[in-house]
Amino acid sequence: MLSAQAVHTAKSAKADPVAGEALYHRYCGMCHSTQAGIKIVGPSLSGEMKGPHGKTAAQVRMQTELGKGLMPSFKGKLNDVELADLIAYIRKL
Numbered sequence: 001m002l003s004a005q006a007v008h009t010a011k012s013a014k015a016d017p018v019a020g021e022a023l024y025h026r027y028c029g030m031c032h033s034t035q036a037g038i039k040i041v042g043p044s045l046s047g048e049m050k051g052p053h054g055k056t057a058a059q060v061r062m063q064t065e066l067g068k069g070l071m072p073s074f075k076g077k078l079n080d081v082e083l084a085d086l087i088a089y090i091r092k093l
């Protein structure tokens with residue numbers, strides 16, 4: 001019981017997909033749909049981190065920090081905790 005609780009605490013301290021969802025809608029959702037196949041400005045991020053061609057957390061983080069083409073850089077706008085939360089949410093899409 002105690003250890004399960006400790007694991008849960010460690011997990012939520014690490015990344016919170018619910019907080020990530022709010023960040024996504026604030027910073028990403030105007031350009032990235034969460035529905036497969038729907039392009040807004042950028043590609044849908046549905047399944048972005050799933051399956052054999054899924055991106056890793058490091059790849060998503062790098063793209064978010066650097067930006068690319070029409071995507072702005074979020075470096076300095078999102079801190080480490082926010083990036084981890086955001087990635088925890090994108091992982092579920």
Ligand code: HEC
Nearest residue numbers: 027028031032041042043060063064068069070071072074
């Ligand atoms: C102004 C529109 C815009 C915003 C805001 C934006 N993006 Fe993007 N994003 C793009 C575009 C356009 C691309 C495609 C870039 C390219 O490859 O030329 C892209 C690509 C990506 C990719 C790579 C997709 C792939 O599979 O190739 C990821 C991951 C991503 N964005 C994450 C994010 C996250 C996370 C946020 C919010 C913090 C965000 N983006 C905000 C426009 C945007």
